[in-house]
Amino acid sequence: MQEKAMIVGYDAKRIVRNGTGLGSYGRTLVNSLSENQHLKMRLYAPDKGRDDFRQQIILRPNINFIYPDFLRFRFQRDLWRTRGIVKQLRQDGVQLYHGLSGELPLGLKAAGIPGIVTIHDLIFLRHPEYYHWLDVQIYRWKFLRTLHEAERIIAISECTKRDILAYGDFPEDKIDVIYQSCSLRFCNEASCSDKERIQKKYNLPARYILNVGSIEMRKNMLLVVKALQHLPTDISLVLIGRHTPYTDKILEYVHTHKLEQRVIILHGIPDEDLPAIYQQADVFVYPSRYEGFGIPIIEAIQSGLPVVACTGSCLEEAGGPNCLYIDPDDVTEMAAAILKSSEEKKWRVMKSREYIRRFENKDLASLVIREYEKTISNKK
DSSP: OOOOOOOEEEOOHHHHHOTHHHHHHHHHHHHHHTTTTTTTEEEEEEEOOHHHHHHHSSSOOEEEEEOOOOOHHHHHHIIIIIHHHHHHHHHHTTEEEEEETTTTTTTTTTOOEEEEEEEOOOOHHOGGSSHHHHHHHHHHHHHHHHHHHHHHEESSSSSHHHHHHHHOOGGGGGGOOOOOOOOOOSSSSOHHHHHHHHHHHHHHOOOOEEEEEEOGGEEEETHHHHHHHOOOTTTTTEEEEEEEEHHHHHHHHHHTOOOOEEEEESSOOOOOHHHHHHOOOSSEOOOSSSOOOOOHHHHHHHOOOOOEEEEEHHHHHHOTTSSEEEEOOOHHHHHHHHHHHTTTHHHHHHHHHHHHGGGSSSSSHHHHHHHHHHHHHOOO
């Protein structure tokens, strides 16, 4: 007798709108899960978002995107995602709903639809100083509301699990850590011609340290810019991330200290260009004060780079014992760690690659499906 398919709904807002972070997590997970034909996957998004993000989803027969095209204005569609979606989930026969970006809609539990949520971080509670006070109140309310609606929680790191227990009232035995899966595309060596093309396209220096991610105060990139003054003059810094007010602060420091020729800031880099940029760097730096995880660290190690990161959150959990971790306020320690990593590059990368295999887990889909089965069985 053929096994009946499980109909699962997903919050796909970040899948269609976000290039990295939450968007990358959702796309990677959905593509892994859709290989299981016993899942009927319905991806609910308030709009179609960006074509290039949406097209990263492998459209197998068991996947459908669903948008509220009957709603005209964006605020209506966002309200639909928060509450109105529940009615549609019932109409569509959804048996389980998975919030991929830390949220579940209001009324899910009352409608009898079990919900599972992936929580990536609680930075807004751990470090509210990085947010407007009103945003902190809104995010806190959403977090507490989600705990009320959820049957189970997936935390993407032990660090995040500890924060959930510290800031929320939720049974520990209903929180499971399932590490974020990583694409293997950074493991593939770019061709010499591709590297040369990318070097010319972005005018990359001969020797550089690299950071990839959003350029904001929490990411603490000014530490590395300051450390650059303690490094040999043939070493440059390449930052990849969208322009923010914190970028202006960095540029002001760069101008004041005449570092214009050594600091390159790039925006809007296509995903397909990233591997060749990573692979031509000398060292990867990730000085963030707080993260829920640290996917760029894993991408860097896959690309053959040693990593220097900061203490204080989950980065040791992401990079393992053979990366170097320094105080997030120590400029000279950052400079020394960059030089040490460069000198010891070969063995540090080899050991780090062994460590990150746990995040290249091909069983990610089966672990998540096991969560689905536990969630549904608990409701019976």
